Each structure stands twice: as structure tokens, then as C-alpha cells.
Amino acid sequence: MKLRSSSTTLVALFVLMVHVMASTINNKDTGAYGEASDDKGRGLLDYREGNGDDDDDGVSLILVIFLGMGSGFFLIMTLGSIIFLVHLLIRRRGIRLTNETPGSLDDAEQEAEQDRRALNELPPNEQEFYFQAKDFIKLNTPINYDLTLSQSLIIQEKGVKAWEFKPNVENVDLIKVTNKTEVEFLRDTHELSVQTNFPIPKQNDVYYFETKVYELADTDNNLISIGISTFPYPYFRLPGRHKWSICYDSTGTRRYNQPFPLSTSTGLGSFPALKQGDVVGCGIRMHNRTIFWTRNGKKLSESKIGGHIKMPKEFQVYPTIGSKGKCKVDVNLGQMGYVFIEANVKKWGFGPLEGNEVPPPMYTKFNTDVLLDSSDLDPADLNLRNGDFPPDFYESVAMPAEFTENDSDDEITLRTMQQSNNGLLPDGKSVSSFSPVPPPAHPPSYTDVLDEENTEAVSVTNDVIRRERDNMTSKTDSSNEDAI
Incomplete structure (x- = not known):
């Protein structure tokens, strides 16, 4: 398409040039004709007419030459456009082997080449970590699906506070995270890395985060790597060493999927080295996944090392911080x-400062709070619940232990009680000397309770019958006395 547009532009310029030249020659011819019309002599008029014929022949010859050249040029450009289009169609029908995107057909050959380089260039301990990370990536494929509904709701409720760095379960004791984004690495020698719980969003065009180096004591031996990678990334490796990840090392090196030693043309020393107090910014343009870097508020140039890196669009990417040695960083996600x-001006943060989460109710305002609203139960009905519990229920429940403010009570133990003459245990007695009351041989059963109730009912019935009999006897005696 570019070739076709350029050819059309050249043809248009050529036609315009021919038109200008023809106009110039016609103007000259018109001027000569005007001068000849003013002459009074017939010889001069014949002379003008003869020169006019010669000029017309010259103009015609020039036009023929330029039109022929233009036609040939136009034909050449047309043939070139046709050849370019045919070549493009043939190229699209075939398969181009590259390693620029995940899943290319030459990935196996590239991995074999990297394995050979690892065996030749890396020390033995680095070789072990390299192959472990390779196996980790094979077993844990990068995430390529969007956020779930629950994750989206969390981000919607909490805003930018929903993002936090979460160490791998293997690194929980080696990485300390405070206030969600303050990361402290506690190990001296081995490489560690930590990622956020949520990926970088996709709604806006650009997203950006900054990392401030709070503590970096030994800049010669300690190494900090700040960047972006897919998830999950090997937690025992720094970002930028494996697919798909990019980082800014504290030594000033930019790495992209490269665990081997670099040269100046591939990123070695391309950026300024970091020290304590520096702020490194990393941004990503989501429409083409281009990564750019800043340091202390100034954008860094990458023209000398091939320009900006483009991350693959197939996967979700996460902010990733790694370190080899003790250090402390603070990440600002917005x-x-x-x-x-x-x-700041374009608002490149990961989310709004405040989400739509409803704050908890105030304890001082309970009159309009639904959670603390009174029930619909009539207070008069509460008296009906008195029969739910047996008599003296609350009095029979053992009271909890009473705590005192006397510190000397903390020293009272069974041993001190036994050794004390004024203790709770008598002299010569010990805890082991007291024999507890043995429990009953058989616990009471429901049949025993029923038997007791039946016995009690029978006795009550007998008492009533005896009382009625006595009453009848007393009435009979009184009637006999009256009759006498």
C-alpha cells in the first residue's frame, strides 16, 4: 500500500511538471505572436509565421518525449506494485518462523540453542536455576484469561487498594510485605521475586507504576530487578531472565527474556545504575504492549539498544519485583x-483512589442503622420466655474466674501453695494425696427418672385417698353423735 501511494504521488508530480513546462512554452509563443502583430511589414509577418511553425514543432517534440517518459515510469511503477502485492500474498500464505510471539514453530530450536548456551556460559549454580525455571514455566503456563467476576468486584469496591504484592508460599518467610506495596527482601544470597495479586488492567491506554529504592546497602553485591512479567513467574528467579518478562536491573541493564551475559548492544549498561533513593518508573501502552522506563521523573531513551520492547498480547502481565540480597522498596501503583x-496529569494509575465500597457503620450512630435496629418482638412477650429455663438456672451456673490486679497472684502455683505454711493445702498434704470423689458406676438414665416420677405420683395418689377416707370417717362419726 505504501508503494502504491508513492507511485501515484510521483506520477502526479510528473504530470504537474509537464503541465508547467507546456504553459511556459505557450506563454512564450503568445508573446512572440503579440510582438509580430504590431509590425507593419509583410516580411516581418512571414518571418513570424515561419518561426511559429518551428516553435510548434519543438513543443510537440518535447511533449511527446515527456509523455513517453511518464508512460514508461507509470508502467514500471504499476508492475512494481503488482509484484509487491503478489509477493505479499505468497508470504501471507506461507508460515514465517520467528520467536517474536509465543507459540512460534521455532521455539524448540531456540530452546535447544539456549540450553547449549546455558551449559557453555553459565556457572554450575546458575545452570541449575536456569533448568529449574524452565521446568517451572512448562508446568505453570502463563495466565491468558481475563479477571473473574469476583476479582472485578473487588477492584471495583477497593480501587487501587485492591492490588498488593503476595509472595509465593515458598518465600513467605523470606519476603516481608507491609501495607500491601512495601516489599522487604530478607535473604542475602539467593534470588527472590514477588508479584501482585491482580494483573495490569486493560481498560485504559497506558498504565504506569513507580518503585522507590528505600534501602540498598551494598550496591556491588546486591541486585534489584524491577519489571513486568507473566504470571506465574519462577519465584526463585529475577524478572527479565525468562519468558515472558522484562526488567530494569539496578546495575543499569535492561533485560528481556535473557538469562545470559549481555553486551552493550543488547542492553548492558543502557540505563543509569540505581542507588538508594532512586525512583524507577515502568509504563506499558496496552494497545501494542510497548514498555517504557523512567528514572527520577525523566523518561529514558532506548534508541541505542533497538527501541522499546513489546510484550506479547496473548497473556496477562503483572508488576514483578526481584532482588538478590537484602533491600527494601516501595511500589506506587497510583x-x-x-x-x-x-x-499524574494523564492519570496512569491502576485504579481510582477510592472504590465504591460502603464504609462500616459508626458505633455512635445506631438510631438509623439497620444492623442495630430493634427487633419486632413485643417486650411483653419476653415474659413468656421465663419458663424456658429451670428455676435457679442462672444462680446454679458457675461464675467465671475473677481476675485481680495484684501481680503477686501470678506467682501462686501448686508448688508454692504446697510449700507455704499458710497456703490453701494443709501441711503434709499434696495434690496427689487427695483422692477425688469417684463418679457413679452407672450414669442416671431416663427410665430411672420415670420410675421416680411414677413412685411419687403413686404416693401422692395414696395420700389423697387416705385424706378422703379420713374425711368420710369423721363425717360419719359426727352424724352418729347427732342421732344419739
Whole structure:
């Protein structure tokens, strides 16, 4: 398409040039004719007419030459466009072997070449980590699906506070995360990395985060890597060493899927080295996944090392921080102001400062709170619940232990009670000397209770019958006395 447009532009310029030249020659011819019309002599008129014929022949010859050249040029450009289109169609019908995108057919050959380089260039301990990371990536394929509904709701409720760094279960004791984004690495020698719980969003065009180096004591031996990678990434490796990841090392090196030693043309020393107090910014343009970097509020140039890197669009990408040695960093995902002014103006944060989560109710305002509203039960009906419990129920329940503020009570133990003359245990007695009351041989059963109730009912019945009999006897005696 570019070739066709350029050829059309050249043809248009050529036609315009021919038109200008023809206009110039016609103007000259018109001027000569005007001068000849003013002459009074017939000889001069014949002379003008003869020169006019010669000029017309010259103009015609020039037009023929230029039209022929233009036609040939146009024909050449047309043939070139046709050849280009045919070549493009043939190229699209075939399969181009590259390693620029995940899943290319030459990935196996590239992996074999990297394995050979690892055996030749890396020390033995680095070789072990390299092959372990390779197996980790094979067993844990990068995430390529969107957020779930629950994750989207969490981000919607909490805003930018929904993102936090979560270490792998193997690194929980080696990486300390405070306030969700303050990361402290506690190990001296081995490589560690940590990622956020949620990926970088896709709604806006650009997203950006900054990392401030709070503590970096030994810049010669300690190494910090700040970047972006797919999830899950090997937790025992720094970002930028394996697919698909990119990082800014504290030594000033930019790495992209490269665990081997680099040269100046591939990223070695391409950026300024980091020290304590520096702020590194990493941004990504979501429409083409281009990565750009800043340092202390200034954008860094990558023209000398091939330009900006483009991450694959197939996977979700996560902010990733790694370190080899003790250090402390603070990551700003948008919850605070950026050092890079453009990011503040264009609002490149991961989310809003405040989500739509409803705050908890205030304890001082319970009159309009639904959770603390009174029930629909009539207070008069509460008296009906008195029969739910047996008599003296609350009095029979053992009271909890009473705590005192006397510190000396903490020293009272069974041993001190036994050794004390004024203790609770008598002299010569010990805890082992007291024999507890043995429990009953058989616990009471429901039949025993029923038997007791039946016996009690029979006795009550007998008492009533005896009382009635006595009453009848007393009435009979009184009537006999009256009759006498």
C-alpha cells in the first residue's frame, strides 16, 4: 500500500511538471505572436509565421518525449506494485518462523540453542536455576484469561487498594510485605521475586507504576530487578531472565527474556545504575504492549539498544519485583502522586483512589442503622420466655474466674501453695494425696427418672385417698353423735 501511494504521488508530480513546462512554452509563443502583430511589414509577418511553425514543432517534440517518459515510469511503477502485492500474498500464505510471539514453530530450536548456551556460559549454580525455571514455566503456563467476576468486584469496591504484592508460599518467610506495596527482601544470597495479586488492567491506554529504592546497602553485591512479567513467574528467579518478562536491573541493564551475559548492544549498561533513593518508573501502552522506563521523573531513551520492547498480547502481565540480597522498596501503583509528572496529569494509575465500597457503620450512630435496629418482638412477650429455663438456672451456673490486679497472684502455683505454711493445702498434704470423689458406676438414665416420677405420683395418689377416707370417717362419726 505504501508503494502504491508513492507511485501515484510521483506520477502526479510528473504530470504537474509537464503541465508547467507546456504553459511556459505557450506563454512564450503568445508573446512572440503579440510582438509580430504590431509590425507593419509583410516580411516581418512571414518571418513570424515561419518561426511559429518551428516553435510548434519543438513543443510537440518535447511533449511527446515527456509523455513517453511518464508512460514508461507509470508502467514500471504499476508492475512494481503488482509484484509487491503478489509477493505479499505468497508470504501471507506461507508460515514465517520467528520467536517474536509465543507459540512460534521455532521455539524448540531456540530452546535447544539456549540450553547449549546455558551449559557453555553459565556457572554450575546458575545452570541449575536456569533448568529449574524452565521446568517451572512448562508446568505453570502463563495466565491468558481475563479477571473473574469476583476479582472485578473487588477492584471495583477497593480501587487501587485492591492490588498488593503476595509472595509465593515458598518465600513467605523470606519476603516481608507491609501495607500491601512495601516489599522487604530478607535473604542475602539467593534470588527472590514477588508479584501482585491482580494483573495490569486493560481498560485504559497506558498504565504506569513507580518503585522507590528505600534501602540498598551494598550496591556491588546486591541486585534489584524491577519489571513486568507473566504470571506465574519462577519465584526463585529475577524478572527479565525468562519468558515472558522484562526488567530494569539496578546495575543499569535492561533485560528481556535473557538469562545470559549481555553486551552493550543488547542492553548492558543502557540505563543509569540505581542507588538508594532512586525512583524507577515502568509504563506499558496496552494497545501494542510497548514498555517504557523512567528514572527520577525523566523518561529514558532506548534508541541505542533497538527501541522499546513489546510484550506479547496473548497473556496477562503483572508488576514483578526481584532482588538478590537484602533491600527494601516501595511500589506506587497510583495510590500516591508519581514523580513522573505526565503520569499524574494523564492519570496512569491502576485504579481510582477510592472504590465504591460502603464504609462500616459508626458505633455512635445506631438510631438509623439497620444492623442495630430493634427487633419486632413485643417486650411483653419476653415474659413468656421465663419458663424456658429451670428455676435457679442462672444462680446454679458457675461464675467465671475473677481476675485481680495484684501481680503477686501470678506467682501462686501448686508448688508454692504446697510449700507455704499458710497456703490453701494443709501441711503434709499434696495434690496427689487427695483422692477425688469417684463418679457413679452407672450414669442416671431416663427410665430411672420415670420410675421416680411414677413412685411419687403413686404416693401422692395414696395420700389423697387416705385424706378422703379420713374425711368420710369423721363425717360419719359426727352424724352418729347427732342421732344419739
